[in-house]
Amino acid sequence: MKLSRRTTVAAAVAATASFALLATGCSASGSDAGSSSNPITLTVTTFGTMGFDKLYSQYEKEHPGITIKATNIDTGDNALTDWQTKEAAGSGLPDVQAVEEGWLSKVMQVSDQFNDLKDYGANDIKSRWVDWKLKQATDKNGRIIGYGTDIGPEGLCYNGKLFAAAGLPSDRDSVAKLFGGANATWDDYFKVGEQYKAATGKAFYDQSGFIWNAMVNQQPEGYYTKDGKLNIQNNSTLKSLWSKLAAGAAAGLSSNQTQWDWGKGKAFTDGSFATFVCPGWMLGVVQGQVKAGGGDASTGWDFANVFPGGAANWGGSFLTVPKQSKHPKEAAALAAWLTTAKSQVATFQAAGTFPSVTAAQSDPGVTGASDLTKFFNNAPVGQILAERAKGVVAQYKGPDDSVIQSQVFGPSVQQLDSGKANGDQAWANAMKLLDQLVVNK
Template identity: 70%
Template sequence: MIPIRRSVYGGIAAVASLALLAGCSTTGTPGSSSTPTTGGSSSSSAPAPAETVELTVTTFGTMGLDGLYAQYEADNPGIKIKATNIDTGGNALVDWQTKQAAGAGLPDVQAVEEGWLGKVMSVSDTFTDLRDHGADDIADRWVDWKVGQATDANGRIIGYGTDIGPQGICFNGKLLEAAGMPGDREGFADLLGGDNASWEKFFEVGKQYKAKTGKAWYDQSGFVWNSMVNQFDEGYYKKDGSLNVKDNQALKDKWMLLADGAVSGLSSNQTQWDWGGGKAFVDGSFATFVCPGWMLGVVKGQVEAGGGDAATGWDFADVYPGGAANWGGSFLTVPTSSEHPAEAAALATWLTDKQQQVASFQAAGAFPSVIEAQSDPGVTGPSDLTQFFNDAPLGEILAKRADGVVAQFKGPDDSVIQEQVFGPSVQLLDSGKADGAAAWDNAMKLLDTVVAS
């Protein structure tokens, strides 16, 4: 599997016995081949152990943490880290659910994706309350809604935030210029309507590109649909925890807009998290791609896997149809089964501190949830990743795109609905096997089958 990050939330895993998600998440290794300079404090709230303590860590996708463990070990004698990175967020969800149900095998530090929060919060008492390890003292590190997401109904803080997922549009400037359309960042943003960009305009411009080139506008409809859903104040669930899909006319209207795009040939019908081993990012199969910050590392990894490089033409624009949107973002948690909760909490504290979030951004484009890190020169300045994207000021753009983002409530089966209800229906659209109405009806039937009302 090529380096990639979250599930549609994370990636499609064919496991019949467990409900998967796709809404926010990840796969692979960091999208940058460089080793970032981490810097920052190595202090921890846990005393140095009298003998070697091994801490197990499970992450997923391109979280940008892999290059940090050696520094922590060097700065904290007596700590050894055994890290496992699972390819996609969807597969990581299955791994966590399996071990959670068995009551065995969970790591000391477990990465949790935004799209799983509904499931995680239903068993929040099986996670360590990080307030016992100083969470209240550092809670102002993060944007407030990130802390809110990790706080359960009893006020227990069970996770430290890693990244958030503000979204912009990745686009191939060379392909657009060849089609006689603006290929620079500002011109592309204006083409979509700038501050007033809408999905209607996005599809309209896509039809113009299709008419000029005969090629698709975006890779596949699933990621676009996920982005649309994430922009609603309430997505698949209402804030009171009730389902919000059937009889949701606003949601259905967006679905029909998406369906019209597919019927018009704007989708390249790529396989999620594959893209032909990255070749579709290089051969002109599509010209645009929805990009939360963590997806930037995915794009770079895919282009390079497909034989391309910075000269292939990918760029990143400060524009997003429909306004501010967040896709994904993760947390580091400490299951109560950990035999070393103080040491595990100290590691999670350090991994999510300012300089480590800067390093994660440099490695994978994971935009910090720590407020001070967002304006750090390591985020706003040049890096291997910015050079790949035509010297785009990635950190500055993502900071602008993060303005106005509000965390959407994620219910217990949010990921199941995204992947197992709408996932197959999206494939019907992209393959031309069903029109919008038929595909929607299919989704409603699947909803009745896989999600309890």
């Protein structure tokens, strides 16, 4: 995309000056709000591992008079519940609200409750992002309500030590070839899993939910069609993938872990499983879990440039400014600053969140060495994620996408992993929940 054009030099200079003032955090509701003589507090709500903590301190240092009060919620699902509760109440939302891709469509249904960031300079910086990221945050009336943080191209995390002990190749290039390289399929993945299970007697992946999520995200249309209709009950592609998932669980390839709870990290260090699906932001989660479980880089986790079924995007977030904000100009300036190329390089280094800003994707801070690369056996994680991002197309996410993933298919995934239901039974149970929980449009 191109920057918005101006008809005169004077207009361009005026616009630039206006945005420069905004970027300092001194363009405000009052004449000097956010200055040292008129301090304000900006509230921010995020979730998961977004890597902003050090940036908050830096912003406060560079913007005297602004204090950031940050709240981080453990998961995206819980953050959705928090947002919905406060949105319905008409109060309590922060100045800057992080929104997850999976519930962005729900947010778009009430997009008028968010500030149009074009009022605060968005047109002047909209060329930062990959085009599909910006389009996701633009409502039907052309209002930009969110600045993109990360995107979630997926690669495969694996434990090289466990692979070697099972007699499988353990270096990254050989592991990629083992799964089929550029032509890797889910059949290849489950076949290797069966080999691993036969050699070790242990599970191959932590649980089936994340595998299912990846499978769905790879499709041109997932739980919804591009025009917003439910796309599940008679979807032969999804049912075929579900059968593969069920067969894997029946073969003992799932460790039947609880999603987002791996025994305080012990499952990542005790050999409970050997592979893990990893969008960029999940790399920081893996690192944190391994450390929580008493492990470190020597535990053996690595990152390969391969993913069964091809390119997939899981997650990615946006920073929005709710209409409830008392300081929308300052909040928009903070959101813009947190999504500069420099800031996205910093969040990548802190949490593995792969940038949606194009300039950051090729920055040495992303493509070069970092604490994260050292942890993953010196894997060039930034370069791998850049490769995995090729071919990713943003999938339309309907208003109940996250509900379907966690509350419709979540229980059935657990039934597969625990052996309480076979594939057909678990699918039927999911369809019952779909009818109960989601309005069929």
